[in-house]
Amino acid sequence: MSEILSQQEVLDRFHARLGASGLKSTQQRDVIVAKFFELGRHISVEELLEEVRRTAPRIGYATVYRTLKLLVEHRFATPRQFGDGQTRFDPADGDDDEHDHIICLGCRRVLEFSDPTITVRIQGVVAAQGDFELARQRLELYVHCKTEDCPHLAASKHR
Amino acid sequence: MSEILSQQEVLDRFHARLGASGLKSTQQRDVIVAKFFELGRHISVEELLEEVRRTAPRIGYATVYRTLKLLVEHRFATPRQFGDGQTRFDPADGDDDEHDHIICLGCRRVLEFSDPTITVRIQGVVAAQGDFELARQRLELYVHCKTEDCPHLAASKHR
DNA sequence: TTAGCTGCAAAGAGTTTGCAGCCTG
DNA sequence: CAGGCTGCAAACTCTTTGCAGCTAA
Numbered sequence: 506m507s508e509i510l511s512q513q514e515v516l517d518r519f520h521a522r523l524g525a526s527g528l529k530s531t532q533q534r535d536v537i538v539a540k541f542f543e544l545g546r547h548i549s550v551e552e553l554l555e556e557v558r559r560t561a562p563r564i565g566y567a568t569v570y571r572t573l574k575l576l577v578e579h580r581f582a583t584p585r586q587f588g589d590g591q592t593r594f595d596p597a598d599g600d601d602d603e604h605d606h607i608i609c610l611g612c613r614r615v616l617e618f619s620d621p622t623i624t625v626r627i628q629g630v631v632a633a634q635g636d637f638e639l640a641r642q643r644l645e646l647y648v649h650c651k652t653e654d655c656p657h658l659a660a661s662k663h664r
Numbered sequence: 665m666s667e668i669l670s671q672q673e674v675l676d677r678f679h680a681r682l683g684a685s686g687l688k689s690t691q692q693r694d695v696i697v698a699k700f701f702e703l704g705r706h707i708s709v710e711e712l713l714e715e716v717r718r719t720a721p722r723i724g725y726a727t728v729y730r731t732l733k734l735l736v737e738h739r740f741a742t743p744r745q746f747g748d749g750q751t752r753f754d755p756a757d758g759d760d761d762e763h764d765h766i767i768c769l770g771c772r773r774v775l776e777f778s779d780p781t782i783t784v785r786i787q788g789v790v791a792a793q794g795d796f797e798l799a800r801q802r803l804e805l806y807v808h809c810k811t812e813d814c815p816h817l818a819a820s821k822h823r
Numbered sequence: 824t825t826a827g828c829t830g831c832a833a834a835g836a837g838t839t840t841g842c843a844g845c846c847t848g
Numbered sequence: 849c850a851g852g853c854t855g856c857a858a859a860c861t862c863t864t865t866g867c868a869g870c871t872a873a
Contacts, residue, residue, distance in 0.1 A: 584747070586745045586747060588743070588745060607790065607793055607796065609796075610799055616793060616794070618789060618793055620785065620789050622785055623782055623785050623786070623789070626779065626781055626782050626785065627782070627803075627805060630777060630779050630782070630805070631766065631805055631807065634766055634775060634777055635775070635809070636809065636810040637766065637768075637807035637808065637809050637810070638807055638808045638809075638810070639805060639806075639807050640769055640806045640807055640808055641805075641806050642803070642804070642805050642806070643802075643803070643804040643805075643806070644786075644801070644802070644803045644804075645801070645802040645803075646786060646789070646790055646798060646800075646801050646802075647798075647799045647800050647801070647802070648790065648796035648797055648798050648799055649796065649797045649799055650794070650795070650796050651795040651796070651797075
């Protein structure tokens with residue numbers, strides 16, 4: 506069972522891990538990390554940078570990339586590629602907190618779900634295929650949604 | 665049930681589809697398409713180009729990219745991103761022929777599998793989540809394999 | 824004080840595009 | 849012969865890196 510941690514708690518844990526690795530916490534990192542956990546999931550570097558610059562306008566791309574890399578290395582973020590060229594990132598609490606995605610090919614909206622039945626079945630599949638240690642699973646369901654404003658409905662007219 | 669089609673049959677079907685769309689078949693396209701179906705799955709543009717140049721040394725990157733794009737549009741190929749930065753492509757017979765992957769994070773070897781039980785369960789998940797039409801599913805299992813020569817076993821020593 | 828960090832700009836990787844000439848239908 | 853296709857190089861997008869100055873511990 507994973508508990509829900511407050512933003513502050515996650516930031517504290519991040520600081521603790523930084524310290525344990527001999528790394529520093531800086532104003533920029535704090536702003537980026539706080540915004541990252543405050544905002545929703547599946548955020549791109551560009552979206553995050555834009556938000557972060559409202560607080561700290563002089564922060565550059567490189568710092569955001571480097572901070573996200575740090576987060577990933579310390580398991581506070583999970584990178585995702587949904588096929589549109591950009592990497593997106595999901596917050597994680599530093600432990601395992603897996604979920605999967607439904608992605609609309611028209612409007613690129615993303616929904617999360619998790620299904621324990623599938624997870625169990627997956628473990629069976631891996632065991633059946635050979636001598637492997639499962640590191641992580643990634644399941645993406647690409648759909649067309651029936652929402653009014655989903656561009657794919659008008660795709661044949663425009664573009 | 666999907667039948668196994670010979671390389672020639674797939675090439676013929678590709679030509680037929682090209683014609684139906686008012687497109688031309690050329691020497692270069694034939695070489696690229698033939699090699700693509702001859703070689704294994706999950707091939708990258710670079711690997712394919714290298715192979716293709718043994719037959720036709722003057723073929724350039726752009727032609728391979730453009731031909732693969734054509735194949736994808738006509739459902740003769742499926743693009744995959746396993747997180748190492750390059751897009752890989754799987755041959756398909758022009759109809760649906762889905763399978764999923766087990767990827768070793770150490771040696772980047774890729775294994776295929778498909779599991780109907782999971783597919784069925786996925787349809788249930790999608791239906792439960794909202795009003796969607798499932799376009800395709802993608803399931804990737806990242807593992808560490810226990811093979812002798814898998815570099816991850818020596819990862820902590822080297823690099 | 825001294826690692827480590829930042830911002831900038833330049834460099835890299837992978838992919839796409841513009842264009843003049845070529846080839847297929 | 850017309851329109852699509854090719855090869856080349858340049859352009860583009862996303863991401864990483866080198867470096868001089870800055871800052872947290």
